[in-house]
Amino acid sequence: MPKPKVHFLVCSNQRPPGHPRGSCAEHNAGETANVFGQMLQDSQKFDTVKVSMTSCLGPCSLGPVVVAYPDNAWYGQVDADKAKKIWESHVDEGKPASSLEIPEGSF
Numbered sequence: 001m002p003k004p005k006v007h008f009l010v011c012s013n014q015r016p017p018g019h020p021r022g023s024c025a026e027h028n029a030g031e032t033a034n035v036f037g038q039m040l041q042d043s044q045k046f047d048t049v050k051v052s053m054t055s056c057l058g059p060c061s062l063g064p065v066v067v068a069y070p071d072n073a074w075y076g077q078v079d080a081d082k083a084k085k086i087w088e089s090h091v092d093e094g095k096p097a098s099s100l101e102i103p104e105g106s107f
């Protein structure tokens with residue numbers, strides 16, 4: 001497998017109901033992960049794009065959280081619509097979706 005040009009990390013961590021930190025899973029991270037998986041499948045860009053579901057990435061209250069490398073671009077509250085925009089920006093345009101990134105200081 002060649003080294004990917006873009007790697008999406010999609011937090012899919014789940015905590016028990018009522019946990020004070022919440023989790024991305026309770027914010028519908030499953031749908032977010034499915035969108036990235038479907039975009040990968042549709043594009044067939046398996047040799048340049050990788051999608052990984054991860055454990056907690058840190059800013060749980062902003063879930064679902066997605067990080068894109070190598071740009072070190074962090075996104076929060078990533079629903080299906082945002083996921084598609086993030087994919088298009090990184091994969092099709094080769095740049096972060098800056099307007100959708102979590103603002104510095106909001107972590």
Ligand code: FES
Nearest residue numbers: 011024057058060
């Ligand atoms: S549970 Fe997703 S960032 Fe913590």
